[in-house]
Amino acid sequence: MSRRARHARRDGGLPNRRGPVAAALGVTGELLLTAGLLVLLYVVYVLWGTGIQTGRAQDELREQTIENWSDPVDAGVAPVDPAETDLGDGYAVLRIPTLGDDWEWVVVQGVELSDLARGPGHYDDTAGPGELGNISIAGHRAGHGAPFADLDRIEVGDTVEVETAAGTWTYTIDESARIIEPTDTWVVDPVPGQGAGAEPTERRITLTTCHPRYGSSQRMYVSGVLTAGEEV
Amino acid sequence: MYAWVWRRLPGPWPVRALAALVLVAAIVLVLFLWGFPWFEETFGLNDVTVG
Numbered sequence: 001m002s003r004r005a006r007h008a009r010r011d012g013g014l015p016n017r018r019g020p021v022a023a024a025l026g027v028t029g030e031l032l033l034t035a036g037l038l039v040l041l042y043v044v045y046v047l048w049g050t051g052i053q054t055g056r057a058q059d060e061l062r063e064q065t066i067e068n069w070s071d072p073v074d075a076g077v078a079p080v081d082p083a084e085t086d087l088g089d090g091y092a093v094l095r096i097p098t099l100g101d102d103w104e105w106v107v108v109q110g111v112e113l114s115d116l117a118r119g120p121g122h123y124d125d126t127a128g129p130g131e132l133g134n135i136s137i138a139g140h141r142a143g144h145g146a147p148f149a150d151l152d153r154i155e156v157g158d159t160v161e162v163e164t165a166a167g168t169w170t171y172t173i174d175e176s177a178r179i180i181e182p183t184d185t186w187v188v189d190p191v192p193g194q195g196a197g198a199e200p201t202e203r204r205i206t207l208t209t210c211h212p213r214y215g216s217s218q219r220m221y222v223s224g225v226l227t228a229g230e231e232v
Numbered sequence: 233m234y235a236w237v238w239r240r241l242p243g244p245w246p247v248r249a250l251a252a253l254v255l256v257a258a259i260v261l262v263l264f265l266w267g268f269p270w271f272e273e274t275f276g277l278n279d280v281t282v283g
Binding site: 027030031034038041042045046049111113116117121123138139140141142143144148180182183184185187188208209210215216219221 | 233234260263264268269271272273276277278279280281282283
């Protein structure tokens with residue numbers, strides 16, 4: 001195509017005279033560019049977009065949950081029994097001082113992706129705070145506010161606090177971050193590693209997240225035992 | 233593809249540019265609200281639970 005023809009086409013004067021091969025290459029190039037943009041956008045979504053949704057959900061949960069706990073009568077609702085929390089609603093408040101004095105998340109009931117998009121989630125078939133067994137909580141490590149981004153920084157002897165309307169329980173970590181496979185459900189057993197039927201004698205906590213941080217081919221967990229708070 | 237869209241937008245170029253921006257914003261919004269969440273859930277790219 002001559003320079004003049006190209007000019008003419010840009011002005012809308014002449015019809016497109018590109019050959020079929022050139023046209024196909026052009027479209028392929030644009031499709032590849034589009035695919036690249038989509039991948040970049042997805043990264044933006046995971047690292048930033050999901051955090052906005054989660055931040056909003058946490059604000060809402062704080063209002064609904066914590067404020068109702070402090071004065072249920074004022075709020076016009078019945079005191080909340082954590083065990084009866086609906087899936088996706090505020091279940092407890094989690095604090096891990098090692099990760100920062102202001103590190104505080106409202107844990108929701110349930111571990112479906114829709115629950116975890118709102119904050120860390122309580123495996124709803126595991127024990128409650130202070131109960132015999134193993135209260136287990138999952139959280140994102142990348143995106144969705146990444147509550148458990150630094151779970152690997154928690155060391156043996158660090159504390160994890162769980163608060164509900166009924167009180168506060170402190171667990172002390174006795175197993176720092178370990179890598180496991182996605183199928184290793186034993187970590188959330190009432191007695192870790194001894195099957196769902198085992199009779200628990202300890203009051204434990206287990207936190208799970210993904211590994212590596214920006215993937216999910218494996219899982220990571222930390223675990224601890226109750227050291228303060230009323231035994232339930 | 234993009235040239236085809238551009239040619240079909242009405243009006244002088246500032247109007248076309250604005251229309252193109254609105255179009256892009258709408259597509260990004262749809263992706264963020266529905267497209268990407270679906271993709272993430274379907275392909276389990278961000279699973280944090282065992283089981």
